[in-house]
Amino acid sequence: MTAAEPTPLTVFTGFLGAGKTTLLISLLKRLPSNYKVAVLKNEYGDVKVDSALAAQSNSNLAGVTEMLNGCLCCVLTGQMREAVLEIQDKYNPDRILIETSGSAFPATLSIQLRDLAKELKAEGAGRGVRLDGIINVIDAENFIGYADTSKTASVQAQYTDLIVFNKWEGVSERQFDIVWDRVNDLNTDTPKIKSNNGAIPWEAIMGLDTKLGLSLLEYQIVQDHSHDNIHSHEDHLSEIETLTVSFPKANLNGDELSKFFVYLDQAPKDEIYRMKFIIRVSPLLLPVKISYSSSSPKPYILNWAFGRYEFTEISEDHASQLIDDSLCAVGTVMVGRGDGRRFKKRLESGILGEDVSIVL
Incomplete structure (x- = not known):
């Protein structure tokens, strides 16, 4: 009997209000039949508003876990590990979708998920996990404004396997060209697509098979974001x-x-x-x-x-x-x-x- 394949993880990043939850729910409504998905959400505040929206979006949804008042990539790191393991044990999903808060550092989160995958593989326990892809959602109407004030928003656009332009329908062709050029300045090579009123095909997130490595840029992000560097860490959290x-x-x-x-x-x-x-x-x-x-x-x-x-x-x-x-x-x-x-x-x-x- 062959061992079960590790559970693929798909991570969604993007600034506050970019449309991550809308995109996620649209994907849940398009789930292939007999394909079971669980959702792990990270949000500011202490009210689990989004859980209710996701939970009623599709009968194939195995479950929703929401982590509040902190960031997955730093303060809630240990809780994220336990949440992923609990989701696997409780729901045994075909895929786990992770929606980060608006301030999550994707490179740091990527390393933590890879470490978790190596740990589970070494232990030989359960199915294990693998990071399949990181998707960055960009609000075409407001990106220029929030990218100027948030270092994190620019980092999210730099470190991703797929960039999704959301809310582009509400801007002129010239305005969209400006956003496109700004994003291209940050990240030329990563594939980019437009959503359709906040929706993309389910196939767009499948099998991305992330190739993002521990580049010099990623290494610098991790150093700047580490708990040893309290100033950078607090700056990130207090955005x-x-x-x-x-x-x-x-x-x-x-x-x-x-x-x-x-x-x-x-x-x-x-x-x-x-x-x-x-x-x-x-x-x-x-x-x-x-x-x-x-x-x-x-x-x-x-x-x-x-x-x-x-x-x-x-x-x-x-x-x-x-x-x-x-x-x-x-x-x-x-x-x-x-x-x-x-x-x-x-x-x-x-x-x-x-x-x-x-x-x-």
């Missing part, structure tokens, strides 16, 4: 600050969210990177038109990035794991380095409504 925002349930009709919904259109897209919330409200009160069969309160996931937002209905089963009956909404607001205290004070001024709880 983003998060605020957890909770809305108490004051009544039964969702009026307590009216100011928050107004703020969605006013929030500064050049200062706030991302907002992710789970809310429970009547569809009649949503600031966008959405199809519904009943006007009674329903759970929705709110995703806001660079001034755009959408509401996605989720099941009560998934919602009950994320929000308790005392709240009508809870989620995370992500801002830049050093902006956390300022935004906490601003959001506590009443702009979101009364009795809102904000934790930095």
Whole structure:
């Protein structure tokens, strides 16, 4: 009897709001029949918003594990190892998809996954794992802006097996050429494709068989990012600050969210990177038109990035794991380095409504 092949790992990187989760969910909806996938997600904040979206996307999805309040490539390294092993033991998937946070260093993560593969192979335990590919998602509308302020965004574009241009439909041909040239300056040789409204074919991520090696650039990244170099390590982690925002349930009709919904259109897209919330409200009160069969309160996931937002209905089963009956909404607001205290004070001024709880 031949030993089972190691489980392939596909890693998704990209800055906050680039569309990693949208791309991931689109791939899950296109899973080949009888092909079982598990997802490991790393996100800022302490609310597992994306898990609910991924969990209901495809019946072939074996399971979702979400790691919060830290980065896979440094603080959560040990937890990532245990999470991968637990996913294998619990689900025995055909592939594991790993969605990193917006600040993950792909080279460091690549080395850690290779080390894990060697360790499991040496132990001869279980199926083992292998890194199949790293995919970088780029927001064509906003890349120039965030690449100028985030060293990590540029590194992610440099160290990858495939670059996916997302949201290119919303820019002019000239604007896209500027983004293409900027990315090409960072990385000429890596294949590049455009998504189709946030979706790519499943075949695009299969069998990439990563050839990314421990180059001099990668070695320098690892040295700069090591725990021995505290200054670089802290700089990396502090690119983003998060605020957890909770809305108490004051009544039964969702009026307590009216100011928050107004703020969605006013929030500064050049200062706030991302907002992710789970809310429970009547569809009649949503600031966008959405199809519904009943006007009674329903759970929705709110995703806001660079001034755009959408509401996605989720099941009560998934919602009950994320929000308790005392709240009508809870989620995370992500801002830049050093902006956390300022935004906490601003959001506590009443702009979101009364009795809102904000934790930095």
